[in-house]
Amino acid sequence: MNNNKRIKILKIFQLNNKFPLTELYFNSNFQLLISVMLSAQATDKNVNKVTKKLYNYIKEPKDILLMGINTLRTYIKSVGLYNIKSSNIIKTCHILINKHHGKIPNSRKQLEMLPGVGRKTANVILNTIFKKKTIAVDTHVFRVCNRTKFVIGSNVKEIEYKLIKVVPDNFKLNFHNWFLLHGRYICQAKWPKCNICNINMYCEYHKKK
Incomplete structure (x- = not known):
């Protein structure tokens, strides 16, 4: 995937969920x-x-x-x-x-x-907590990145290193939660909901299908 597509995807996520939050419960x-x-x-x-x-x-x-x-x-x-x-x-x-x-x-x-x-x-x-521009890669982020071709990697560390290089700093703070939530509710492992996916026009998964 080229950088132009990546930026468009990130801007869509930002437009729809400017401040994504973890769904884990905590007070401190x-x-x-x-x-x-x-x-x-x-x-x-x-x-x-x-x-x-x-x-x-x-x-x-x-x-x-x-x-x-x-x-x-x-x-x-x-x-x-x-x-x-x-x-x-x-x-x-x-x-x-x-x-x-x-x-x-x-x-x-x-x-x-x-x-x-x-x-x-x-x-x-x-x-x-510390608002550092790190990107955590879990199973959801790993799957969405590989499936959409946002970046491709064989393990989570490879995906993380590639993301750090291609994701602009102004998107890094929210990247993990955007991709995690997308993977959890839309780009699911067995049955991705491509028909209601808001980044479908830029995703490269349909080419494989």
Whole structure:
């Protein structure tokens, strides 16, 4: 896909949803970190069911430690991989308190040193909390980019690096949420809704079909 088409697609997303927001429920930076950690291999819908109850009791890392791992497990049990996630959350809270005064670090290196925080999670935090021009690539973003031919790559890191090069800075802040939401509700994995897609005229998927 050429840059002219890419810009037109981005402008359509911007026109229709100027300030796209994550669908994860949270009320603080720390809660967003926990929500993103819980969302690995889980749907936002299921994570939100858990966190809307959990966040009545936790606002900051010390609240998790006071709660303890066993109680935490009972809250997040309906989310996949809850044993490893609860362990990672407890370890992360210890690091946040001991090394960062209970605050979320604003560097990729420090974020990725937190147990359970990978590159995608770090990008979401840097982008959402600190307004850095990073682009998180999850399964939805990966699929939409490859299917539309916005950029093509064999893995999420390759897609991310290509996006950083071709997406203008003024679109980077919202790119992840635009493509995630489009992939979740329109450009779905099994049955893409091409008939109601608002970027259909620039998408190159129909050529393959």
